[in-house]
Amino acid sequence: MEKKNEKITSRDVDFAQWYTDVCKKAELMDYSSTKGFIIYRPYGYAIWEEIQHYLNYYFKVSGHENVYMPLVIPESLFKKEKDHVKGFAPETLIATIGGKEKIQDKLIIRPTSECVFTDFYAKIISSYRDLPKKYNQWCSVVRWEKTTRPFLRGSEFLWQEGHTMHASKEEAMKETLDILALYKKMGEEILAIPFTTGKKSEKEKFAGAVATYSIEALMHDGKALQCGTSHYFGQGFSEAFNVRYLDKDNKMKYPHQTSWGVSTRLIGAIIMVHGDDNGLVLPPWVAPIQVVIVPIQGQKENIKHKGEELLSRLKKLDLRVKLDDSDQTPGWKFAEWEMKGVPLRVEVGPRDLEHGRLVIAKRNDGKKITINDGELEESVTTLLQDIHKEMYQKALDHLNKNITPVNSIDELKKVVDKGGYAKMMWCEDEACENKIKELTTATLRCLPFDEKASGVCPICGKKAKKVALFAKAY
C-alpha cells in the first residue's frame, strides 16, 4: 500500500521506531509511571480478549479447568526446585513489607507459577484417581527486566499458564505436544500467523524443564519471535515438592508434569507480522472492530440514516462494527481506521446512495470494491474470510522465502544479518551453539519436527544429529 500516514515512521527507515509508533498511535498501549509496566488500552486489551475466548473454548473442550492461584510465592517455596530458582531469581520483584511490618519469609511476585501449582497439587493428589489434573490460569506475571519493549518484553505482562499432572510420561508428553498443536492452530485460525514448531535446545529450554517446545514466528524485519512455549517437566518438581500418588499397583509414584503458556507478546507478533507503513493490519477474527462504516457527507440526513442502517444490518451478522459519525473529514477517518488496522471499511456517499451501491475497502491490500447495497451482508462475510486467508498466505510466503539452508558460519551470518532463519545441520553440542551466538548474535530458535539430519555440523565438522533453525530474535 502507498504510504499515507505521516504519524508513523516507515518500516524501512527504522523498524523499531515504526513498531513503537504503531503501539502508541493505534492506542494499543501506553507507558505507565513505572518503567516496564505498560497500560493495556481498550483497543489492545480487546485483542487479548479475543485470544482468551478462542483458547478458553479449546482448553475447556479438552478438559482443562480455570483456577486462580496466589500472586505471591514465599521465597522458601520458590527455592525448592534448584534449576527453576536459578533461572528466575535474577529478575524477581520482591515484597518485603506488609501492613507496615517486615515480612519474615519474603514474597516473590509470581514470575510464573510452577511452585504454587505444584505445592497445591501435593495437597490434592494422593491416588491415581486424582489424575490427570489439568488446570489453567489467566493472570499477569512480573519479571524485572532491564530493557523493555511494549508487548515483547515487559516487567509485567498478561498470559495464561497451564499446569498439568499426569500418571505417565506418555500422557504428559501428549499433553505438552497437544497444547503446542493448539497454539499452532490458533495461529492458523485467528492470528493469521504460520508458527514454526519444534523443540528448544538444552541451552534455551525453560528453567527446570526436561524439554521445552515452542511456537516461533518470523517478523517482517526477518527477526524471530518466540510466541509461546510448552514444557515437559518429568518428575523434577513432583520430587522437589513431594507430590505422590498411590497407583493401581499399590506403589507410591511421582506424577509427570507439564506447563505451557502464551502471553500478550502475541499482540507484538500480530503487529510485526502484518503491519505496514500505514500502521496496524489486524487479522479479522481478533480485530476489536472488524468493519468501520464511514459516511461521506455524513451531515446529510439521508446519508446519516444510511450509515445507521448499515450498522444495524452488519450487527445482525454478529460482527464487531463501528459507525464513525464523528465530525472529522472522510480523509482523516480513512487514515485513522487504516492506522488502527480495521480489516474492512464500508463507505457510503451521496452518489453511492443514488445508485444503490456501496464501496468496500480492504485494509490488507488496499483494494476497493463497489457492490450493490443488497450484497452487503454476503460481501462483508466473504471478504473477511478472504482477508484472513490472504494475510495467512502472505505471512507463510514470507516465512518460506526466508528459511535458507546454510553450510558454514559465514553463510549463516549472512542469512541472519539480512534477516530470516538459517537452517543448519547441528551436532547437538552446546559449544557450537555458543560459538554461533558469539559470532552472529543469532540464537537457536528451535529444532523443527519432521526434519531429518544428514551430513556434518559445519561449525565443528562432527556428525550432525539435528536440523536447527538459527535467527536473530526479539
Added chain:
Amino acid sequence: MEKKNEKITSRDVDFAQWYTDVCKKAELMDYSSTKGFIIYRPYGYAIWEEIQHYLNYYFKVSGHENVYMPLVIPESLFKKEKDHVKGFAPETLIATIGGKEKIQDKLIIRPTSECVFTDFYAKIISSYRDLPKKYNQWCSVVRWEKTTRPFLRGSEFLWQEGHTMHASKEEAMKETLDILALYKKMGEEILAIPFTTGKKSEKEKFAGAVATYSIEALMHDGKALQCGTSHYFGQGFSEAFNVRYLDKDNKMKYPHQTSWGVSTRLIGAIIMVHGDDNGLVLPPWVAPIQVVIVPIQGQKENIKHKGEELLSRLKKLDLRVKLDDSDQTPGWKFAEWEMKGVPLRVEVGPRDLEHGRLVIAKRNDGKKITINDGELEESVTTLLQDIHKEMYQKALDHLNKNITPVNSIDELKKVVDKGGYAKMMWCEDEACENKIKELTTATLRCLPFDEKASGVCPICGKKAKKVALFAKAY
C-alpha cells in the same frame, strides 16, 4: 431439608465453622502457603466466571471498555490524594527489591487502582471530546489483612474495578447510581440475592470519595455483608492528579470521577444466603454444574447408555451438565452433589427405564418429581427457572422478616444481637453512629433510598434527618 451430610457442621451449631466447611468441602477454595492468599479452585472460579460474563455483557452494552493497568503503584503516586492514602496505607503490601537491587520509589501492590487510572486519564484527557471515559478492569488486588476468611476478607481477592471520568457532576452521579442499579439487578437475575441499596455514612464511605453507595445483603445468620460499592469522587482526584480538559466554553475544567466494584466476596454471599446443613445451594444461573445425572446401577449397559443419552439431550439446551458415571454408590453421589449445591439431579434406574420415566430432585427444597422421559427438556428448563425464583423469594422473605424498626439503643441492641437490620431514625451525627458501634458492635450499613425520616434520633433526641439500617456485619 433433612440433615444428611456429616462432613459439614450444622449452621445452628457453629455458623462460622459451617461456612469454612462448605468452602473447603465443596472444593470452592483452599488455603495456600501464604496466609490470607487463597486458591480459587475450579468449582469456585467457575462461579466467578459466570459473574464476569454477566457483568461484561452489561458493561459493554453501556459503553464501558475493559483495560489492564499496572499491578504496582509507585509510592510517590499513591500519596497524591491525601484521604485515599490515609485509608489504604496501613494495609499495603510493598515491593522494595527488583532484580536484586533496592527500588528507589517503592512499589505498592495495588489495593485499588484509583491512582493509576487517574494518572493515565491525566495523559489522555484534554478536551470535552475525550469525555466520558468509562474503563473497567478485571484483576486481583492485595490488602494486607490481619484476620482473613475465605472470600469475605482476604489479603488477595479478585474483583472488577470501574473508573470513569465525566464532564458534569450530574453525569457522574448518574453513572454511580446506574452501576449500583446494575449490581442490584445482578442480584435479582443471577445470584438470587435481594440487595438493599443505599448511601454509606460519612464514617463508612470509601477513602477519598465524596459519596459511597453500596449493595448490602443479609446472611442466613442475620449478619449483613457489603457486597459491592459505587463511589462518586467529585473532582478530588482530578485536582490531585491535575486531570484537566478544555470545555466547549473554552475554559479549563476538572472532570468528575466515579469508581465501582464487586469482588469474589459475592461467592461468600451466595454461600451464606442460600446454603443449608447439607452444604452449598447454588442459584442455577451461576452454578458451574446446573444438572447432574446420576444413573442407578450404572454398570448395566442399558442404564449407562441412557445416562449418556440424557447428557447429550441436556447439553443441546446449552446447559452445564455432568454425568456422574464414577464407581461410587448412588447414595455417595447424592450427598456429594447436594453438598456441591447442584440445582437439579436427574436419576435414572432400571425400573425408571422400564416405565419410560425419570426422577428429578431439586436441591433448593429437596422435592422429587417423577416425569416421563419425553418431558425431560421442558421440565429441566422450567425447574431451573422455578428454582431461581424460589431461592430469590426465600431470601427476600428472610430479609423482610429481619428489618425491625427500633426506637432506642436497647431495642437496637436486641435486634442486632439476634440478627437482622435495625431500622432507626438518625440525626446524621457521627457521634450517635459511634456510640451505637461502641455499645453493640453494629455498624451503619446504609441509608436506604426512598425512606423518609420523621421524629427524633433515639440516641441523642435531636431531629432525625435520615433513616438508617444498622447491623452486625462481616
